Amino acid sequence: MAANQRLTAVNIIAHSMGNRILMAALDRLALQNTDLRFRNIVMAAPDINVADFADVSGIFNRFAARTTVYSSSGDVALLISKAFHSYPRVGEAPPVRLAPGIDTVDASAIHHDLLGHSYFGDSTTVVRDMFLLIKEGLAPPARYLRPASLQRMQYWLVPEE
Numbered sequence: 782m783a784a785n786q787r788l789t790a791v792n793i794i795a796h797s798m799g800n801r802i803l804m805a806a807l808d809r810l811a812l813q814n815t816d817l818r819f820r821n822i823v824m825a826a827p828d829i830n831v832a833d834f835a836d837v838s839g840i841f842n843r844f845a846a847r848t849t850v851y852s853s854s855g856d857v858a859l860l861i862s863k864a865f866h867s868y869p870r871v872g873e874a875p876p877v878r879l880a881p882g883i884d885t886v887d888a889s890a891i892h893h894d895l896l897g898h899s900y901f902g903d904s905t906t907v908v909r910d911m912f913l914l915i916k917e918g919l920a921p922p923a924r925y926l927r928p929a930s931l932q933r934m935q936y937w938l939v940p941e942e
Contacts, residue, residue: 791819792819792822792823793823793845794825794911795824795827797826797827797828798829800824800828800829801828803822803824804829804833804834804837807837810844811840817844818846819844820846821845821846821847821848821915822841822847823849823851823915824871825902826852826853826859826872826901827872828859828862828871829870829872830868830870831870831871834871834880838880838882838883841880841882842881842883847884848882848883849883849914850883850884851901852872852877852878852888853872853887853889853897853900854873854887855889855900856872856873856900857893857896858896858897859898874887874889877936879931879932879936884921884936886910886921886936886939887929888900889939890938890939890940891939891941891942892904892942905942924937925940926938927940
C-alpha cells in the first residue's frame with residue numbers, strides 16, 4: 782500500500798483454534814490501551830472454552846464495530862475436541878453461546894461435510910451471510926437470517942440450503 786493511501790476498514794475472520802490466538806491478541810491489545818478498531822470480527826466454529834469466552838467477551842465490543850460467532854450442532858470436530866478437553870466450546874450448539882453485543886448465528890441447518898467443521902466456507906448460504914456482513918455491513922435482520930431467542934437474548938438461525 783502506498784504511503785498516501787489510508788486503510789479504511791479491517792475485518793478479521795478466525796476459524797476453530799485460530800480464535801484462541803485472536804482472543805490472546807485482543808487481550809494483549811487491551812493491556813496496551815490502544816484505540817485500534819476493526820469493522821468486523823468473525824469467529825467461525827470457535828474452538829474456545831465457553832468460560833474463557835464469557836470472561837473476555839466484552840473485549841470484542843471494545844475492538845470491533847460488530848462481532849459475529851458462527852456455531853453448529855453438526856460440528857463433529859468440536860465434539861471430539863470437547864472429549865479431549867472436557868469443557869464446552871463456543872462453536873457448539875445447542876445451546877448457542879450468547880454474549881451481550883455479540884451476534885450469534887446458529888448454522889446447524891446447513892448440510893455438513895464429514896466433520897461438519899468447514900460449514901462456514903463450504904456453505905453458499907453461510908458464505909453469502911458473511912458477504913452481506915463484511916461487504917455490505919448489514920445487521921443480522923437484513924441478512925435473511927431467522928430470529929430466535931434463548932433466555933431473553935436474541936440469536937440468529939441460518940435457513941436450510
